[in-house]
Amino acid sequence: MSGTASAPSARGRGVATWALREVVSRAARPIRAVCLDDNAASIATLEKVGAVLERKEDHSGVVVRCYVLGQSSDSGFPNA
Numbered sequence: 877m878s879g880t881a882s883a884p885s886a887r888g889r890g891v892a893t894w895a896l897r898e899v900v901s902r903a904a905r906p907i908r909a910v911c912l913d914d915n916a917a918s919i920a921t922l923e924k925v926g927a928v929l930e931r932k933e934d935h936s937g938v939v940v941r942c943y944v945l946g947q948s949s950d951s952g953f954p955n956a
Contacts, residue, residue, distance in 0.1 A: 880892065880895075880918075887917070892917075892921045893921050893924055893925060896921060896922070896925050896945075897925050900925060900926075900945050900946050903945075903946050905946070906944050906945065906946045907944070907945045907946050908942070908943070908944055908945075909922055909927055909942075909943040909944075909945060910940050910941065910942050910943070911940065911941055911943075912938070912939070912940055912941075913932060913939035913940060913941055914939075919941065922941075922943050922945070925945065926945065927943035927944065927945045928943060928944050928945075929941055929942070929943055930942050930943065930944055
């Protein structure tokens with residue numbers, strides 16, 4: 877499990893998109909990503925690199941989006 881953050885000076889410059897593409901291109905298996913439903917920057921970055929939204933989950937009022945990257949969501953990769 878890993879989290880991400882970028883310095884304010886790096887935001888909006890494609891750094892997170894580049895880094896995520898690099899990770900996905902080197903991954904030996906699909907990657908799961910979760911972000912808060914109100915985190916527009918993370919959602920945009922994930923969707924820009926082809927992440928597929930599988931579901932939204934509500935955790936006591938905190939809604940998260942669950943994505944998979946590097947493989948289509950209908951490939952048989954487990955949802956858990």
